[in-house]
Amino acid sequence: MALSASHPARPKEATGCLVMADGTVVWGKGFGAIGSAVGEVCFNTSITGYQEVLTDPSYAAQIVTFTFPHIGNVGTNEEDLESQVESAVGCIVREEVTPESNFRSEQHFAEWMAAHGKIGLSGIDTRAMTRLIRLQGAPNAVIAHDPGGNFDLDALKARAAQWSGLEGMDLAGLVTRDGRATWNGGAWALGKGYRTVGGEGLPHVVAFDYGAKNNIFRKLAEAGARVTVVPAKTSLEDVLELQPDGVFLSNGPGDPAATGEYAVPVVRGLLERDIPIFGICLGHQILALAAGAKTMKMFQGHRGANHPVQRVGGTWAENENLVEITSMNHGFAVDGETLPEGVVETHRSLFDGTNCGISITGKKAFGVQYHPEASPGPQDSFYLFEKFVGMLG
Numbered sequence: 386m387a388l389s390a391s392h393p394a395r396p397k398e399a400t401g402c403l404v405m406a407d408g409t410v411v412w413g414k415g416f417g418a419i420g421s422a423v424g425e426v427c428f429n430t431s432i433t434g435y436q437e438v439l440t441d442p443s444y445a446a447q448i449v450t451f452t453f454p455h456i457g458n459v460g461t462n463e464e465d466l467e468s469q470v471e472s473a474v475g476c477i478v479r480e481e482v483t484p485e486s487n488f489r490s491e492q493h494f495a496e497w498m499a500a501h502g503k504i505g506l507s508g509i510d511t512r513a514m515t516r517l518i519r520l521q522g523a524p525n526a527v528i529a530h531d532p533g534g535n536f537d538l539d540a541l542k543a544r545a546a547q548w549s550g551l552e553g554m555d556l557a558g559l560v561t562r563d564g565r566a567t568w569n570g571g572a573w574a575l576g577k578g579y580r581t582v583g584g585e586g587l588p589h590v591v592a593f594d595y596g597a598k599n600n601i602f603r604k605l606a607e608a609g610a611r612v613t614v615v616p617a618k619t620s621l622e623d624v625l626e627l628q629p630d631g632v633f634l635s636n637g638p639g640d641p642a643a644t645g646e647y648a649v650p651v652v653r654g655l656l657e658r659d660i661p662i663f664g665i666c667l668g669h670q671i672l673a674l675a676a677g678a679k680t681m682k683m684f685q686g687h688r689g690a691n692h693p694v695q696r697v698g699g700t701w702a703e704n705e706n707l708v709e710i711t712s713m714n715h716g717f718a719v720d721g722e723t724l725p726e727g728v729v730e731t732h733r734s735l736f737d738g739t740n741c742g743i744s745i746t747g748k749k750a751f752g753v754q755y756h757p758e759a760s761p762g763p764q765d766s767f768y769l770f771e772k773f774v775g776m777l778g
């Protein structure tokens with residue numbers, strides 16, 4: 386169904402809609418949870434991994450448009466969840482979800498969406514939606530599903546328009562875990578599931594959970610670390626008491642600048658004490674803020690599994706110019722123009738030149754804007770986990 390700002394009448398068969406803050410209404414077929422949810426509409430160009438994308442907490446308060454037309458066709462399973470906490474509120478897809486066809490599937494995608502409280506909208510011209518986001522920026526919108534087809538468009542529009550948007554929003558505090566945990570999950574193998582790794586005597590990584598994807602902790606553990614995961618608001622004293630050999634800063638949702646009250650000062654304290662640090666995505670942004678740089682909301686975020694990133698210097702100079710194909714999911718970025726002295730840009734996006742990595746001169750501290758843990762996505766950047774754990778002790 387085409388996009389229109391003219392409030393087209395509801396087609397008889399429409400059981401779902403997206404209503405944007407400017408009043409644009411898109412009709413489709415609803416699936417998954419019944420009800421409505423507000424969020425920022427983004428697009429993701431990954432061809433595989435919809436279940437991992439939809440359970441990545443970095444997507445909290447977002448509605449994901451999948452550019453790949455067939456979503457849901459391999460069903461869902463319990464193993465491919467990246468978290469159990471709040472994540473994407475819904476998704477927009479081209480084709481109606483078909484019966485699942487995969488030997489690993491345990492549940493139909495639409496049932497899984499319903500069980501996880503996520504709203505789906507199918508039959509949408511996702512190319513037009515993507516073009517709209519590219520040309521106008523990511524809109525705030527309400528996604529709604531009602532099998533009876535009753536929608537109060539004025540109320541939905543008002544809700545979308547009144548929503549504050551992601552800028553300035555602190556969501557990491559919302560999706561983080563409550564308590565401290567020892568992480569010992571490792572790599573997955575067919576028929577065996579996730580293996581158990583870890584143990585005493587290994588370098589100790591204290592990992593902040595700002596809304597982490599499970600595969601990050603698996604990769605750290607597989608690289609040979611003993612991993613203790615701590616909540617987002619853990620104090621500097623509590624981290625130091627755990628005697629970390631290194632500290633990891635995870636991905637997470639919301640505006641990085643909104644973590645300035647809790648995460649940024651703690652990371653500044655860790656930097657002052659020369660504790661090795663590795664940050665991914667939100668963690669990268671927090672590291673940059675702690676080092677004195679600024680972050681900004683991007684006009685268009687980066688979300689997909691084929692984003693080329695070039696190594697441009699810093700501690701990576703030995704492999705300068707090499708390109709990594711990366712998995713990404715971010716709508717904010719470190720402003721490369723604001724890097725203070727002593728903070729070196731290590732990676733840059735080949736799509737738009739935005740900052741994709743930093744390292745801190747004279748310290749074992751670095752971060753990348755992309756997702757080296759993949760899940761979904763290419764595995765070019767797994768080396769970062771080994772690099773970090775190799776620095777410790």
Ligand SMILES: NC(=O)CC[C@H](N)C(=O)O
Pocket residue numbers: 443635636637638639640641665666667668714715716717718
């Ligand atoms: N994946 C992430 O950690 C996202 C970081 C941040 N919330 C952003 O959108 O830029």
